[in-house]
Amino acid sequence: MSNNAADHGGQGAPRGGDIAIEISGLNKWFGDFHVLKDIDLKVYKGERIVICGPSGSGKSTLIRCINRLEEHQRGRIVVEGIELTSDLKRIENIRREVGMVFQHFNLFPHLTTLENCTLGPVWARNMPKARAEALAMEYLERVRIPEQANKYPGQLSGGQRQRVAIARALCMNPKIMLFDEPTSALDPEMVKEVLDVMTDLARSGMTMLVVTHEMGFAREVADRIIFMDEGQIVEENEPEAFFADPRHERTRTFLGQILS
Amino acid sequence: MAPRRRPYVRSAMAPSQPPPMLASGPLGWLRRNLFSNWWNSALTLACLYLIYALAAPLVQFALIDAVWQGADREACLPAKGQGAGACWAYIHAKFGQFIYGRYPAAERWRVDLVFLLLAGGLIPVAMPSVPGKRWNVLFLLAVFPVAAYILLFGGWFTLPRVETARWGGLMLTLVVAISGIAASLPLGVLLALGRRSALPAVRLASIVFIEFWRGVPLITVLFMSSVLLPLFLPDGVHFDKLLRALIGVALFSAAYMAEVVRGGLQAIPRGQYEAAMALGLGYWKTMRLIVLPQALKLVIPGIVNTFIGLFKDTTLVLIIGLFDLLGIIQLSFTDPKWASPNQSLTAYLFAAGVYWLFCFGMSRYSLFMERRLNVEQRS
Numbered sequence: 001m002s003n004n005a006a007d008h009g010g011q012g013a014p015r016g017g018d019i020a021i022e023i024s025g026l027n028k029w030f031g032d033f034h035v036l037k038d039i040d041l042k043v044y045k046g047e048r049i050v051i052c053g054p055s056g057s058g059k060s061t062l063i064r065c066i067n068r069l070e071e072h073q074r075g076r077i078v079v080e081g082i083e084l085t086s087d088l089k090r091i092e093n094i095r096r097e098v099g100m101v102f103q104h105f106n107l108f109p110h111l112t113t114l115e116n117c118t119l120g121p122v123w124a125r126n127m128p129k130a131r132a133e134a135l136a137m138e139y140l141e142r143v144r145i146p147e148q149a150n151k152y153p154g155q156l157s158g159g160q161r162q163r164v165a166i167a168r169a170l171c172m173n174p175k176i177m178l179f180d181e182p183t184s185a186l187d188p189e190m191v192k193e194v195l196d197v198m199t200d201l202a203r204s205g206m207t208m209l210v211v212t213h214e215m216g217f218a219r220e221v222a223d224r225i226i227f228m229d230e231g232q233i234v235e236e237n238e239p240e241a242f243f244a245d246p247r248h249e250r251t252r253t254f255l256g257q258i259l260s
Numbered sequence: 261m262a263p264r265r266r267p268y269v270r271s272a273m274a275p276s277q278p279p280p281m282l283a284s285g286p287l288g289w290l291r292r293n294l295f296s297n298w299w300n301s302a303l304t305l306a307c308l309y310l311i312y313a314l315a316a317p318l319v320q321f322a323l324i325d326a327v328w329q330g331a332d333r334e335a336c337l338p339a340k341g342q343g344a345g346a347c348w349a350y351i352h353a354k355f356g357q358f359i360y361g362r363y364p365a366a367e368r369w370r371v372d373l374v375f376l377l378l379a380g381g382l383i384p385v386a387m388p389s390v391p392g393k394r395w396n397v398l399f400l401l402a403v404f405p406v407a408a409y410i411l412l413f414g415g416w417f418t419l420p421r422v423e424t425a426r427w428g429g430l431m432l433t434l435v436v437a438i439s440g441i442a443a444s445l446p447l448g449v450l451l452a453l454g455r456r457s458a459l460p461a462v463r464l465a466s467i468v469f470i471e472f473w474r475g476v477p478l479i480t481v482l483f484m485s486s487v488l489l490p491l492f493l494p495d496g497v498h499f500d501k502l503l504r505a506l507i508g509v510a511l512f513s514a515a516y517m518a519e520v521v522r523g524g525l526q527a528i529p530r531g532q533y534e535a536a537m538a539l540g541l542g543y544w545k546t547m548r549l550i551v552l553p554q555a556l557k558l559v560i561p562g563i564v565n566t567f568i569g570l571f572k573d574t575t576l577v578l579i580i581g582l583f584d585l586l587g588i589i590q591l592s593f594t595d596p597k598w599a600s601p602n603q604s605l606t607a608y609l610f611a612a613g614v615y616w617l618f619c620f621g622m623s624r625y626s627l628f629m630e631r632r633l634n635v636e637q638r639s
Binding site: 088092 | 529531532534535536537538539540541542545549550553554557
């Protein structure tokens with residue numbers, strides 16, 4: 001499939017790079033409830049985007065649409081040049097390029113840390129087991145828990161579990177990483193170890209979409225912050241301007257509530 | 261104004277200590293569990309008396325008054341023997357028949373060999389510490405059924421054919437039970453997945469199948485398969501009676517198994533499916549690698565329950581003229597050589613013992629597996 005992102009290019013790309021994700025005219029309903037309304041979003045390669053907003057604003061649904069964990073009803077989503085349709089092969093191809101980290105980790109409890117990490121490469125990418133294990137150890141090293149490789153998820157702390165989940169996603173060598181409130185289910189003292197790993201990842205040039213309420217992380221890492229409310233993008237800006245000078249009333253209210 | 265309190269700072273951290281010893285030894289245990297107050301003591305004594313009242317006659321019958329040796333009914337008649345005890349001599353004399361049915365005596369080594377092959381395949385599979393599980397399972401699933409078929413049925417090489425009508429006894433019970441177990445688990449898993457499928461046709465077909473087979477008594481299934489089915493088949497089409505019973509039993513238990521497995525599938529959180537999908541795994545890989553291993557582990561008690569039920573239900577093949585262990589035992593009552601008052605009681609005691617051994621074995625093994633799988637993943 002050709003890169004049809006080019007048809008839509010040219011409207012002031014902030015970094016001028018290639019497009020990783022292009023979303024246009026996206027609409028989604030849960031039954032009668034209109035969760036996402038006319039979302040347009042371009043994500044450039046290497047860009048780090050933080051999405052924030054009150055709960056129920058559709059931010060998680062938005063990133064879950066990108067790897068088809070949620071099906072959208074109207075609009076186009078093009079990921080790495082592949083348009084998302086209901087074609088299963090295409091969906092699986094996109095999912096292999098897009099890593100995802102969940103709020104509740106969703107590790108596989110019947111597999112060890114190492115097996116959690118090698119599962120994707122071995123079964124979705126047909127990588128030989130030995131190579132997958134070497135790769136997994138490399139990423140476990142990177143998230144700083146190689147010593148937990150042979151433990152089961154039930155034996156790890158929340159922060160360790162989330163770092164395993166990040167390593168698991170990275171083992172697929174994804175081009176894009178999606179984070180769905182990765183620190184919301186963690187005890188406060190474990191938030192930092194996860195954010196540190198994510199910051200490292202951002203520095204390595206990974207394209208990242210992060211749904212989070214960690215405004216410190218957003219300020220430090222994000223290229224752009226998107227504020228959503230009621231299923232729409234309400235405001236989008238670079239972090240400094242976003243925090244210093246929020247334009248929209250709702251953004252100001254939201255920031256007032258979470259930064260107090 | 262409240263008085264100012266002095267700040268408190270701990271100077272040394274308290275070390276961990278072992279838990280205090282409760283009353284120790286067997287006496288302590290007895291006191292704690294059986295005689296903790298007068299009411300519990302009374303209950304304990306009442307229960308002890310009840311156990312004695314029930315067990316004493318059984319021991320008297322099965323062991324003390326029992327007749328262990330003898331050539332025919334004479335030995336077991338109350339007048340000749342000391343009392344009216346179990347006639348074990350009769351079980352001993354008929355033992356071969358109980359195990360092999362009417363399988364020709366000269367060919368019984370073939371059955372023994374199949375038993376040996378089964379034990380040789382099953383025991384290492386059941387022991388987690390034995391390596392080479394993959395080959396072992398392959399042997400059990402691919403080599404053993406073919407070998408068992410060739411050996412038992414014959415007609416190949418120089419083995420004379422032994423018609424299934426001559427099969428019987430424990431061997432027939434095991435053939436029906438094991439093929440039922442081996443077929444019902446995979447079929448049940450497929451049906452359970454089908455019932456939760458997103459494809460309406462697959463879902464409907466699974467629901468209809470499950471509800472049909474669950475709604476019919478096994479006796480009806482067996483009866484229909486042996487009496488009604490031949491009426492619908494064209495002339496000259498012969499369908500082995502045992503095979504029909506095997507298929508009936510397998511489909512019947514598959515329907516039960518499907519519902520047990522579905523219970524396990526429902527307990528797997530959505531996040532597990534999502535995580536597998538997010539890695540780019542397709543439906544079958546997600547099921548095989550992520551969902552089923554967890555779901556089946558959860559429903560081991562239900563699965564083994566179904567197996568045990570199936571094992572005991574094999575006795576129903578009696579009504580279509582197949583002589584399983586129970587059938588052959590009842591058939592042996594007609595032998596005038598061993599007719600004695602305690603003949604049937606002894607034989608039923610023996611049958612109960614054999615069935616109990618198999619079922620209790622399955623039950624204990626399932627407990628062992630549950631505990632083993634839980635230790636690995638305790639959270």
